[in-house]
Amino acid sequence: MDSLLSPAILFFFLGAFATLVRSDLEMPRPAARLLSLYLLMSIGLYGGYKLSLGGIDGQALAVLGAAMLASFLMPFGAFALLRTRLGTEDAAAIAATFGSISAVTFITAVAYLNQSGIAYSGYMVAAMALMESPAIVSGVLLARLATNRAAARSRETKNAAASLPGIEWKQLVSEATLNGAVILLIGSMVIGYATGQQGWDSVSPLVYDPFKGVLCLFLLDMGLIAARRLGDLKRAGVFLIGFGIVVAVLQGLIGVGMAWLLGLGAGDALLLAILFGSASYIAVPAALRLALPQANPSIYVPLALGVTFPFNIILGIPMYAWLIAQLGIGAG
Amino acid sequence: MDSLLSPAILFFFLGAFATLVRSDLEMPRPAARLLSLYLLMSIGLYGGYKLSLGGIDGQALAVLGAAMLASFLMPFGAFALLRTRLGTEDAAAIAATFGSISAVTFITAVAYLNQSGIAYSGYMVAAMALMESPAIVSGVLLARLATNRAAARSRETKNAAASLPGIEWKQLVSEATLNGAVILLIGSMVIGYATGQQGWDSVSPLVYDPFKGVLCLFLLDMGLIAARRLGDLKRAGVFLIGFGIVVAVLQGLIGVGMAWLLGLGAGDALLLAILFGSASYIAVPAALRLALPQANPSIYVPLALGVTFPFNIILGIPMYAWLIAQLGIGAG
C-alpha cells in the first residue's frame, strides 16, 4: 500500500486538510483548468506514442469494445438501485457519472504503475477516452424512458415547462462525444500516434518529465475541492455515500473479471478496474447540465468527487493491484 | 512539407476542429496569457543568448534597419489597396497589422528551423521586436492624412465627437513602442545577452527544454480562437480574405528578396520572409484600439488571426523554405 506515500496522494491529503481547517489556500480556477488540460494532453500524447511503438491488435480492439459496452450498460444496474431512493433525473445522472470514468483517477493509477514498475498498454488510454461518453447517452435514455408517462400526465401543469421534451438524439450524442475533455484526449492520442518517436522527443520535456510534479499540484487542488464538497454530502445522506463506495467497488470488480476473461496483463487489468470503478466529475456533469437540467449537480458531483475519487486513489488502486496479483492475472 | 506533421501544427488543427464541431474545449484567458508571456520571454532570452555568443556585426545592423523601414513603409501600399473598398480607419488599421509581425508565427518558424537543422541568427529576434511598432505609427499617420479634411467638414455634426482629433505624437510613439509584448521581448533579449552562458544555463530548463511542448498548448488555443473568428470573416467578405493571403505572400516575397540582397543565410531568410508576410493580432490591435478607435477590431483581428496566421504556419513556412532553397539563398 505504498501508494499512500506517493507525493501526489499526500498533496491530496494536504489540500483536504487545508479546506477542513478553513485555511484560505486555493488554486485559482483558470490555473486548475490549465493543469487539467496539461494532464489530458500529456496522457493522450503518451498513449498515442506508446501505440505508435506497438500498434493495435485484436485483443486491443476487444478491450475497447468491451469497455465501451460496459460504460453503456453499467448505468442500467445503478439506475435500478438508485430509483429506490431518488427521483428519476437524479438517479439517471448519478448512474451516468458512475458508468463514465475519472481521468484523474486513471492518471493516478498510471503513476502508481510507473512507480511500481508494472507495464501497461497504450491503448488503455483509448479505452479511457471511449468510456467517457456512452454512459451519458444511457443516462439520458433511462431518464427518458422513466419520465415518458409522467411527463404526459403533467403536461397541463406549470412543471410541464420543466419536463423533459423529446430527446434530440443527434444533439445529445454530439454533446456527449464532443465534450472538451474527450476531444483533447483523443486528439492528443492521434497526434502522439501520428508523430511517433520524433514528435514524442520534442514534447516529452513538457508532457513527460514534469508530469508527476504537475499531478501533485493538481491533486492538491482536488483535495481542496473534494473536501469543500463534504458539506453537500451530509445532505446526500448515508445511502448515497454507501452507494459511492459499494457500487464503485462492484463495478471495479466487474473490470477485474473482464480483464481476466480477456487475458490482460496486470497493469492493463488495474487500469480497467479503475476505469470501471471510477466516476466522472469533469466530462459528464458538463454534459448532464444540458441533457438532464432537472438533475441536481450538488448531488452527483460531490458523490463522484468527495467519495469515490478519494476512495479510489487512496484505497481502490492498491486494493485492486493486490487482488490482481492474488488472482495471478497477467502473471503468466 | 513535413511542418504539417509537427505536433504543434497538429494541435492547431485540433483546436480549430474542436471549435468547428462546437465542442466546449477552451483554454482560460489567463492561462493563454501566461503561455504567451512564456513564449515571448523564451524567444527573447534565446535570441539574447545567441547574440551574446556571436555579437552584432554590420550585416546584423543592416538587417535591423531594413526590417524597421519595411515595417514602416509596407502599410502605405496595403492602405492604397484597401481604400478601394474600406473606410479610412479600417484600411489604416489593417495596413498596420500587416506591416507589423506575428510573434507566434515567428516562433513556429523557429521551431521549424530547429527541427530541420537549419541555422539562424540571434539578431533575427531583435528584428522581430523592432518590427512590431513602426507599422502602428504609419497606420495612424495614414488615417490622419486621409481624414484631415473630412474631419474639418464634419466638425459641426454629431460625428465630430468621434472624429480623429490632432494626433498626440509623443503619446502615440510611446504606446506603439511600450506595448507589453515589445517590452518583454526586448527586455528578455537584453537580459539574455547580459547574462550570457551562465544566465542561459540557469533558465534554459524552463525556457528552452519544454518550449516545443508549450507551443503545442498555445497553438491548440490559437486553433480554438482562430476558428471562432471565422464567423466574423464571413461578414468581412472575399476581398478581405483574398487580401489576407495575397498581400501576405507579396510582403513575404519582398522579405525573400531583401534577404537575397542582404546576403542572409537560409534560416535568416526564412525568418525575414515570415516577419514581412505575417500580420499582428496581439501588439497592434491593443495599440490601435486607442490610436484608431473608429476602426473595427472585428475586421482586422479576424483577418490576421483567422486567415493569415493559419496560412503562414501551414503553407507559408514550408513554401518560403522551399523557395529559398530553390533560389539558393544562403547556400554559398
Place this chain on the structure above:
Amino acid sequence: MDSLLSPAILFFFLGAFATLVRSDLEMPRPAARLLSLYLLMSIGLYGGYKLSLGGIDGQALAVLGAAMLASFLMPFGAFALLRTRLGTEDAAAIAATFGSISAVTFITAVAYLNQSGIAYSGYMVAAMALMESPAIVSGVLLARLATNRAAARSRETKNAAASLPGIEWKQLVSEATLNGAVILLIGSMVIGYATGQQGWDSVSPLVYDPFKGVLCLFLLDMGLIAARRLGDLKRAGVFLIGFGIVVAVLQGLIGVGMAWLLGLGAGDALLLAILFGSASYIAVPAALRLALPQANPSIYVPLALGVTFPFNIILGIPMYAWLIAQLGIGAG
C-alpha cells in the same frame, strides 16, 4: 555584487521599468497565483528533502525556536517607533509585516546561495515557515493593548462600531497559522521529508529544474506590481520609506548577530538575516485584513512590497553576504 546580474533580478527591473513607462505589460492574477503556489511548494519540498538527508539536530531546534521568538518580539520595537507618527492599528499592522518574512526574498536568497555555491540547511525553510505567523499575533496584541482604553472612551460614538471588539484569540491564532502560504509551505516540507529521495526524484523535474526560470517570471510580475505601488508610497511619506529600509536593516543585523551566536554556517546566516530583515506582503496582509480591519492596507502593503522587497533583493542580499564573509561567520 553579482546578484545584480542574475536573470531573476534583471526581470524584476524589467517589470518595474514596464510599469514606470506605463506599458500595458501585465501578468494575469491567476497566473501569478499559480507561480506563487509553485514557488512555495518547490521550496517546501526541497527543504523537506534536504531535511530527510540530514535530519534535525539540537542546533536546528535552537534556530527554529530563536526565529519564532524573534518574529514575535521584533514587532514590539517597531511598533514603539511607528506610534510616534501613526495611529495604533496602522502601526501595529506595519510592525507585524516586518516581524514576519517574505518568502520570495528568501527564495531569491536561496537562488543567490546556489549560484555562489554556498551551502545551507534544509531546516532554514522550516524557520521561514515558522516565522510567518507569530508576528501577526503580536501585531494584534499590540493594537489591542493600545486601543483598550480608547475603545472604552468612544463606545457611545458612531466609530464604536468600527472599534476593535474583544480579540477572539482562538480564531486569531488559527487564522495566523492556517494561512494558505504557511500550510502549503509546511505541508510540502513534510511531504518532501516523508517521501525522501524517491519522492524527490519524481517531482524534481517540475519543482527543481525549471525553478530559476519560474523565479524570473515571478520577479517580472513583482516588478510590475511593486512599481505600481510607488504612487501609494508618495502618500506614505519619507518617514515610512526610511522605516522600510532602516528598520529592515536593523532587523537583518539582529539576524546576523543571532547567526553568529548560534554558530551557523555562512549560508544559514545569510538566510536568517534575510528572514529577519524582510517584510511580508502575502501571508500577513491577508490575515490582517480580518484581524485589524481598521489598518490601511494601502500603507503596509506598499511599504513591504515597494521599498523593503526591492532593497533586499538588490542590495540586502549581497550586503549581508559580504558582511557575513567579513565577520568570518561559518568560516571554519
Place this chain on the structure above:
Amino acid sequence: MRNVKRIEIVIGKPHEHVVLDLLRNQGVPGFTVFEAVAGFGDRGARDGGELSDALVNRCILTTCEADRLPDLTAALEPVLLRFGGLCLISDAQLIRNE
C-alpha cells in the same frame, strides 16, 4: 440619455448559449457577459468551476426598450424555469453612441 430596461440574467455556463441565442433573436442591441466565482441557490452551491463548467454561473447584462420587454420576458421565462438561474429587470438611463 434615454430610458431603457436594464436586464441581468444569471444562468449556468452550460446554458449560456441558449440565453444568448434567445437575446439575439429578440433583437437586443448588445450584451456583456461576466463570470461568477460562486453562487448559491435552490440547487446548492456552485463553486466547483475548477474542474468543469457544470458548476459555473455566468451573468449576462443587456438592455431593451420598455415596449419590447414583455416579448423578451415571455421568451425568457420557460428557459429559466427549465434551467434554473434568475433574471432581474430594472429601470435605467442609457448613454451610448447610437
Place this chain on the structure above:
Amino acid sequence: MRNVKRIEIVIGKPHEHVVLDLLRNQGVPGFTVFEAVAGFGDRGARDGGELSDALVNRCILTTCEADRLPDLTAALEPVLLRFGGLCLISDAQLIRNE
C-alpha cells in the same frame, strides 16, 4: 415576474464569508458572487490581487422581499462600518423558477 429588492455588496475578499454567513442567516433565497479586478475607495487602491487576497474585492448580488429589507440592512450596516465596502439597493422585477 414580481417586485423584489436587488442588493449588491462590494466587500474585501477576506471579509466575504462574514457577509455570506449574514445573508444565509437572513434567509436570502440565493446569491451570486463576482470578483473585481480593481477597486478604489477611501482606503486607496485595491489592485494587488496577484499576491494575496488582502487587496481583492468581491461583489455579492442577492435579492430580498421588500418587507425583509429593514432587517437585512440593519444586520449589514455594522459589518460594512467595520470592514469597509458598500451596499447598493434598488428596485427590480424578478423572473425565477420559484
Place this chain on the structure above:
Amino acid sequence: MRNVKRIEIVIGKPHEHVVLDLLRNQGVPGFTVFEAVAGFGDRGARDGGELSDALVNRCILTTCEADRLPDLTAALEPVLLRFGGLCLISDAQLIRNE
C-alpha cells in the same frame, strides 16, 4: 442609508484608464472594476481576450450624488461616443461607512 445614483460603464479595456481618470476628476468617492468574459455590440463580438486586451471589455461600477450627475454624464458622453461602450444609470440606496 441614503439615495445615490448607481452608475455602471462598459468600456474596452484599452480605454478604461480614460474613464477612470474622468471619474477621479469628477470626484466620485470610489469605484469597482469587473472584467467581462464576452461582449457583443455594434462592432461585433468581443471575446478574443486570450491574446490581447484589444477585445476585452471592463465594467466600472461607481456612485454619485444626484446633483453631480449632469456634470458627470456630460463629461462621459464624448468618451463613450468616441470609444464605444455604454453607461447605465439608475436610482439606488447606499449603505457605507462615510
